[in-house]
Amino acid sequence: MIILGIAGSLRAGSYNRGLLDAAAELAPEAMEIRVWDGLRDVPHYEAALDTDERRPATVVELKRAIAAADGLLIATPEYNYSIPGVLKNAIDWASRPGYKSELVGKPAAIMGASGGAAGTARAQIHLREVMYSTLARVMPHPGLLVGGAAAKFTDGRLTDEPTRAFLVDFLGTFAAYVRQQAPR
Numbered sequence: 001m002i003i004l005g006i007a008g009s010l011r012a013g014s015y016n017r018g019l020l021d022a023a024a025e026l027a028p029e030a031m032e033i034r035v036w037d038g039l040r041d042v043p044h045y046e047a048a049l050d051t052d053e054r055r056p057a058t059v060v061e062l063k064r065a066i067a068a069a070d071g072l073l074i075a076t077p078e079y080n081y082s083i084p085g086v087l088k089n090a091i092d093w094a095s096r097p098g099y100k101s102e103l104v105g106k107p108a109a110i111m112g113a114s115g116g117a118a119g120t121a122r123a124q125i126h127l128r129e130v131m132y133s134t135l136a137r138v139m140p141h142p143g144l145l146v147g148g149a150a151a152k153f154t155d156g157r158l159t160d161e162p163t164r165a166f167l168v169d170f171l172g173t174f175a176a177y178v179r180q181q182a183p184r
């Protein structure tokens with residue numbers, strides 16, 4: 001099972017990148033999480049560039065990676081109670097053509113880390129809505145919320161043992177969900 005991992009942050013030492021790296025490390029044996037590193041290079045969405053002749057190479061790469069994956073795992077920061085613009089922008093590119101893109105029917109799980117107590121709860125609600133609009137199949141799970149991240153990461157690495165244990169459970173649930181959603 002191949003899972004494409006996307007962290008919605010460009011920050012060096014990002015908690016969300018650390019969370020995604022921990023997921024890749026702790027994934028069940030049947031699951032391989034491939035972390036996508038192209039977010040920084042995605043230009044602002046522009047319809048005139050969204051053609052087979054002009055589509056930016058990073059976007060082509062993202063769409064291919066989504067098509068090749070059995071599911072998506074997105075780690076989102078919370079910016080002003082929502083998701084960062086860079087992440088929304090990449091999803092917008094990936095979502096075209098509307099209702100016919102590589103995201104249609106793709107199982108997806110959402111998680112996130114922030115310094116605040118709410119641990120990206122508000123951003124995750126928004127991300128869920130955005131992903132619903134793409135017709136991705138978002139896992140109906142309370143999600144993985146990592147609040148107070150400063151105390152749970154050391155030099156960008158997730159070191160908090162209870163959170164690591166919760167992540168293992170979360171990934172097991174996601175693996176079962178991806179299997180359940182697979183075409184028979």
Ligand SMILES: Cc1cc2nc3c(=O)[nH]c(=O)nc-3n(C[C@H](O)[C@H](O)[C@H](O)COP(=O)(O)O)c2cc1C
Nearest residue numbers: 009011014015016017077078079080081114115116
């Ligand atoms: C523009 C901006 C807005 C933010 N808004 C929120 C917020 O609404 N809620 C929250 O918990 N943290 C907020 N933060 C703090 C981020 O959660 C924190 O910077 C976090 O480390 C970002 O994730 P990262 O470490 O993966 O980059 C905000 C940060 C920025 C830069």
